[in-house]
Amino acid sequence: MAALLGVLLAAFLAAAGGYALSLLHSFLWVPRRLERRFRGQGIRGPPRHLLSGNAADYRALHAAAQSTPLASFPHAVVDRVAPHYREWPKRYGRPFLFWLGPRPRLVVSDPEAMRAVLTDTGTFVKIGPGANNPLAKQLFSEGLVGLSGETWARHRRVIAPAFNMERVKGWVPEITAIISSMLDKWEVKDQARSEFEIDVNKEFHTLIADVISCVAFGSSYEEGKRVFQLQDEQQNLVLLALRSVYIPGFRFVPTKKNRRRHALNQEIRNSLRKLIEINGRKCEDSNNLLGMMLSASKNGSEFRMGIEEIIDECKTFYFAGKETTATLLTWATLLLALHQEWQSKARDEVLQVCGKHDHPKAENLSDLKIVNMVIKETLRLYPPAVLLNRTAIRDVKLGKLDVPAGTQIQLPVLDIHHDVSIWGPDADAFDPSRFAEGRSYHLGAYFPFGIGPTICVGQNLAMVEAKVALAMILQRFALVVSPSYVHAPMLMLTLQPQYGAQVLVHKI
Ligand code: HEM
Numbered sequence: 335m336a337a338l339l340g341v342l343l344a345a346f347l348a349a350a351g352g353y354a355l356s357l358l359h360s361f362l363w364v365p366r367r368l369e370r371r372f373r374g375q376g377i378r379g380p381p382r383h384l385l386s387g388n389a390a391d392y393r394a395l396h397a398a399a400q401s402t403p404l405a406s407f408p409h410a411v412v413d414r415v416a417p418h419y420r421e422w423p424k425r426y427g428r429p430f431l432f433w434l435g436p437r438p439r440l441v442v443s444d445p446e447a448m449r450a451v452l453t454d455t456g457t458f459v460k461i462g463p464g465a466n467n468p469l470a471k472q473l474f475s476e477g478l479v480g481l482s483g484e485t486w487a488r489h490r491r492v493i494a495p496a497f498n499m500e501r502v503k504g505w506v507p508e509i510t511a512i513i514s515s516m517l518d519k520w521e522v523k524d525q526a527r528s529e530f531e532i533d534v535n536k537e538f539h540t541l542i543a544d545v546i547s548c549v550a551f552g553s554s555y556e557e558g559k560r561v562f563q564l565q566d567e568q569q570n571l572v573l574l575a576l577r578s579v580y581i582p583g584f585r586f587v588p589t590k591k592n593r594r595r596h597a598l599n600q601e602i603r604n605s606l607r608k609l610i611e612i613n614g615r616k617c618e619d620s621n622n623l624l625g626m627m628l629s630a631s632k633n634g635s636e637f638r639m640g641i642e643e644i645i646d647e648c649k650t651f652y653f654a655g656k657e658t659t660a661t662l663l664t665w666a667t668l669l670l671a672l673h674q675e676w677q678s679k680a681r682d683e684v685l686q687v688c689g690k691h692d693h694p695k696a697e698n699l700s701d702l703k704i705v706n707m708v709i710k711e712t713l714r715l716y717p718p719a720v721l722l723n724r725t726a727i728r729d730v731k732l733g734k735l736d737v738p739a740g741t742q743i744q745l746p747v748l749d750i751h752h753d754v755s756i757w758g759p760d761a762d763a764f765d766p767s768r769f770a771e772g773r774s775y776h777l778g779a780y781f782p783f784g785i786g787p788t789i790c791v792g793q794n795l796a797m798v799e800a801k802v803a804l805a806m807i808l809q810r811f812a813l814v815v816s817p818s819y820v821h822a823p824m825l826m827l828t829l830q831p832q833y834g835a836q837v838l839v840h841k842i
Pocket residue numbers: 460478479490546650651654655656658659662717718719722723781782783784785787788789790791792793795796
């Protein structure tokens with residue numbers, strides 16, 4: 335017995351020793367080595383604390399910036415949403431370096447570097463939101479957003495064709511029907527009062543959830559509602575996890591939140607498995623996303639996907655497809671409600687192209703040029719994906735910089751989209767004419783959907799949904815920003831209005 339206890343104790347001590355050594359390696363040795371290499375090139379940043387890096391400074395900066403809303407409704411939002419992109423370069427220059435725990439974040443912001451990083455996927459690999467914190471991984475699982483290498487390539491081959499423009503255009507009748515039913519409900523409210531207030535952020539989250547369920551999975555929102563509710567709760571827990579430094583192994587500690595995370599994950603996967611079983615039979619031979627993944631899961635297929643992989647992708651699409659597009663529509667509606675001259679121009683165009691009562695048709699969409707410009711300018715000022723991350727997997731030259739392997743590179747989309755050296759002194763102003771036909775920008779200066787091989791696979795769907803929804807809203811309603819709206823954009827995985835998006839709406 336004593337011998338057995340001795341063996342167990344020795345095994346325990348060896349495991350504890352190994353764990354301590356790996357902590358020392360990742361928290362002390364690696365950061366010091368990387369820091370020395372950056373300092374040698376004159377790259378600076380806020381002084382690093384041994385274990386937490388700059389996590390506390392980062393949190394304090396954000397808490398101060400977000401403690402009050404913006405005074406009016408200007409679009410100079412970088413200082414509030416991502417204050418470190420403005421504060422730290424003032425003190426340490428560009429590019430600059432900061433640390434979240436033991437990992438360095440190199441923030442580079444010139445367009446050529448953006449292009450180079452995002453197109454060289456062999457050197458700069460995607461770090462999914464779960465890479466720094468496994469607790470965040472549950473939201474995206476092992477879907478396209480978080481994958482890299484061969485598995486990413488195989489999934490992308492199956493999924494990309496499901497979103498090609500021709501197929502997306504084929505979904506326009508379903509999309510217009512869903513939008514029409516939302517607007518019918520707005521009209522009922524309008525009959526009770528000639529003008530009513532609506533939180534468009536809430537409305538669009540439900541709307542887009544419905545569209546994704548229908549066109550990508552062949553199910554209705556009611557069927558998928560439970561998954562969305564659970565994913566909303568999961569998203570809040572992921573946000574909490576992302577705001578703190580992850581200690582290796584912490585996810586196995588049975589805290590109340592960790593137990594809830596685990597339970598949510600199981601329930602979401604089980605719900606999706608059921609949804610796939612019910613809808614899968616209906617759409618196995620159809621051209622929607624689920625149908626294409628199921629066809630690829632058949633034996634003999636070169637790009638075979640297992641059921642667990644399909645579940646991972648469904649989770650990704652529920653999240654990546656809903657949050658981003660709903661956010662785009664929210665900001666676009668707010669901007670049109672604020673900038674009445676653009677609202678009139680866009681409405682005139684819609685009435686000319688689609689008439690007053692007809693739903694937009696796939697073949698009309700390319701004629702909605704002003705609506706398209708409004709959407710593009712919205713994505714510039716309020717990009718749903720505020721930043722992108724990559725990790726250099728080998729030592730590499732980036733312009734004049736020597737980037738050591740293991741460096742995480744942060745590409746500050748929002749900051750670049752508001753950069754006066756690219757967009758001029760009125761960079762913070764809403765001016766859709768920047769995207770008038772014939773005008774173009776450097777690939778790395780405007781990239782709301784990313785660049786290169788990992789460019790957003792759902793871009794066509796998002797643009798079609800946004801165009802059709804804005805056109806149909808403008809046909810039927812006039813919009814004004816409500817006096818109760820508080821302008822407080824905030825990064826909550828995507829760029830959200832912190833207190834909702836209240837708009838006064840009346841039927842025209
Ligand atoms: C306005 C709406 C949207 C915006 C702004 C947006 C933005 C982005 C961006 C910036 C990326 C690149 C991420 C990176 O390279 O690290 C991305 C990738 C992705 N997006 Fe979107 N997205 C939108 C809508 C959608 C929709 C509707 C779907 C699906 C239904 C979707 C699914 C995805 C997926 C799966 C990826 C990963 C692609 C890959 O790595 O191969 N997105 N999105």
